Amino acid sequence: MRRLPSLIALRFFEETARHMSFNRAASALCVTQGAVSRQIKLLEESLGAKLFERDHKGIRLTPVGVQFLPCLSDAFDTIERGFRQITAAKGRRRLVVAVPPTFATQWFSPRLGSLADEMPDVELSIRTEPTTDCHCNIRFGRHALADTHSELLMTERHVLVGAPRLLGEPLDRLLEHMPALHVLHNDARLDLWPNWLATAGLPARYAENGIEFSTLEQAIRAARKGAGLAIVDRNMIVEELTDGSLARFSDVEVAGPFGYWLDVAPQHAALEYVQAFAAWLREEVLKMG
Numbered sequence: 188m189r190r191l192p193s194l195i196a197l198r199f200f201e202e203t204a205r206h207m208s209f210n211r212a213a214s215a216l217c218v219t220q221g222a223v224s225r226q227i228k229l230l231e232e233s234l235g236a237k238l239f240e241r242d243h244k245g246i247r248l249t250p251v252g253v254q255f256l257p258c259l260s261d262a263f264d265t266i267e268r269g270f271r272q273i274t275a276a277k278g279r280r281r282l283v284v285a286v287p288p289t290f291a292t293q294w295f296s297p298r299l300g301s302l303a304d305e306m307p308d309v310e311l312s313i314r315t316e317p318t319t320d321c322h323c324n325i326r327f328g329r330h331a332l333a334d335t336h337s338e339l340l341m342t343e344r345h346v347l348v349g350a351p352r353l354l355g356e357p358l359d360r361l362l363e364h365m366p367a368l369h370v371l372h373n374d375a376r377l378d379l380w381p382n383w384l385a386t387a388g389l390p391a392r393y394a395e396n397g398i399e400f401s402t403l404e405q406a407i408r409a410a411r412k413g414a415g416l417a418i419v420d421r422n423m424i425v426e427e428l429t430d431g432s433l434a435r436f437s438d439v440e441v442a443g444p445f446g447y448w449l450d451v452a453p454q455h456a457a458l459e460y461v462q463a464f465a466a467w468l469r470e471e472v473l474k475m476g
Contacts, residue, residue: 196230197259199223200238204256207246211315280460281310285317285324289404290447293423295325298471305467309460322461324450325468327372335450338465341472342446343420345379347387348427350413351434358436362393366415368406369399377445379418387439407433422447422475 203212203223213220231238238252248256286295291313302311317324331337353361369376380394398415400406407424410417411432419433421440427433449468455461 192230192233193226196226196233198263199226200230200252201256201259201263203227203239203246204248204252209246280308281312282306282323282460282464283312283314283318283321284464285314285321287325287327287447288315289402289407289423290325290327291315292404293407294425297426301471302464302467306460306463309464322451322455322458323464326448326450327445328448329444329446331448332450335452336456338449338451340447340449340468341422341475342443344422345383345418345441346421347383347416347436347439348419348421348424348433349410349416349436351431352413353416354434354436359389361416361436362389365396367394367397368409368415368417369394369397370403370406371399371401379441383418383439383441386441387437425475 199212199216199222202216203209206212209220209223209227213223216223227238234251234255236251237249238255239246240249295313299311314321325340326332331339349361349365353365367380370379371377376397376399380397381391384391384393398409400409403419403423406417407419407427409415410419411427416436418441421428421435424433428435449465451461451465
């Protein structure tokens with residue numbers, strides 16, 4: 188009988204070592220950073236040795252990690268080759284999709300069960316950045332791309348949200364004293380707060396006392412914990428509003444100007460399973476109303 192640690196833990200270790208980041212590994216795997224950390228800890232306990240060193244600069248492989256990684260990667264490569272050979276023989280098709288990290292976690296992942304039911308014979312490979320073998324790219328942006336099939340899936344619909352325990356406080360007092368949680372795009376703040384405050388007829392100074400985050404998902408988590416108020420695309424927080432972990436603090440809603448686009452290269456546009464995937468996306472967006 189083979190003595191092997193958890194295959195999930197092994198997969199999480201390889202992905203973390205590939206990115207040298209727990210956060211980026213979590214995005215690539217469509218799980219939380221905490222889930223990645225727990226699996227790495229379980230694997231280290233199983234091995235009786237540390238795999239990563241952690242300090243203020245980030246993480247790096249220990250000598251044990253450096254020794255273990257190539258063996259593990261070779262084993263996964265062998266498994267993947269065998270899997271592809273068998274599924275190709277049975278007629279399975281492989282769909283490679285690039286999805287932005289927050290979209291992947293907040294919108295796409297909760298709907299993967301529906302996609303599996305709709306396309307049971309398709310092997311799905313999800314990336315967080317476009318690669319040369321991608322069939323489809325879901326992109327955050329303002330405009331269609333040239334030389335590709337670009338279709339607007341949804342426009343952002345921005346609302347003011349925060350921790351439900353803050354609902355009893357007057358809104359002007361909250362805006363005056365709570366940090367405004369900002370989201371960065373290309374190292375600059377998105378105009379979510381200025382646009383929302385202008386539409387609501389509220390002073391622009393409420394956006395000055397702020398905290399910046401590199402992803403929308405980080406801002407959402409901070410808002411849930413009561414660290415501040417956030418202007419968030421409500422398409423990305425359907426579950427949080429439903430389960431009560433986030434609450435709206437105003438009826439004001441601002442549409443756009445950014446949205447999520449589906450880009451398909453011309454050489455892939457005629458593929459039946461690419462068309463089926465696009466149809467599934469449209470149907471899921473329509474369900475949101």
